[in-house]
Amino acid sequence: MAFQFPFKLTGACALLAVAAVAGAATPHHGGGHAHKPPAAAQKEQKPWGIAGEAKSVTRTVALTMDDNMRFTPDKLSFKQGETVRFVIRNQGKLLHELVIGTKAELEAHAAMMAKSPGMAHDLPGMTHVPAGKSGELVWTFNRPGEFDFACLVAGHYQAGMVGKINVTAR
Template sequence: MNKFFTLSAAASIALISTGTGATGKHAGGHGHGEAIGKPGIAAKATRTVRVEMTDGMRFDPASIDVKQGETVRFVVTNAGKLKHELVLGTDKELKEHYELMKKNPEMEHADPNMVTLAGGKTGEIVWQFTQAGKVDFACLQPGHYDAGMKGAVNVSKPRK
């Protein structure tokens, strides 16, 4: 089973509708595999990357380069009027999460690999990229992912 979802969609819906998932996260919360890294410690961030989200359903920049092991502070600004979010994950995790969001558009969630922002607001994610490869990110608000609101963090191996 995918670590990104700890409960089935039906169980999540049941918990949310009964209020037992009212922790500010999807019912049961999300795990995220080491494939995308782990929450970073703000004091260990080696740099800050500013990302803007727009109502044109785009991230600027949509491609970010980091080094394996690097801890990055993402300062994310919603430059639009619609609610947007930036969620880090694998392509598969993001697609599965998006399907849940389409079925439950009012679902509230707050995990270390994401930030959800109302129009004009700014937030941050501090993340350590532990594995080389690609880490995807997307806005999973209904309709936004389908409109192309996605990007990638390209994690390179450190030079020896």
């Protein structure tokens, strides 16, 4: 049974509330960063775009992440309307994740993760990648602007595991 809020949440409040409910409803694993197996991405419009469909991919971008708390590359540019498949390789020995969002929402989520490092969460625009593994994320950048991506595993954002996305208008 899905939980529904009795009122509309937007922006950072929605992100925090969804993560809090997910954390309360999902078991935690020994202080690690718990997560659910990948499910179909939710189709919810965000300021930075919407979950994409594999059949609509117009571009594939390979990213690596490592235990030096860095993404390579850490600056990406897209055109409005592009649907991108991110292929993310974790070259480290720690769990990492890629989360797309605005700087304000990523900062709020990172602060929450620092307070509750075992909290489970699985949101659109996010993928968890275990050590030595690869993951994928398909996203449609249907809004122009400057956005961010980060690893929000407790302490990783604070250590500088961040990147920038520029989406130019059509």
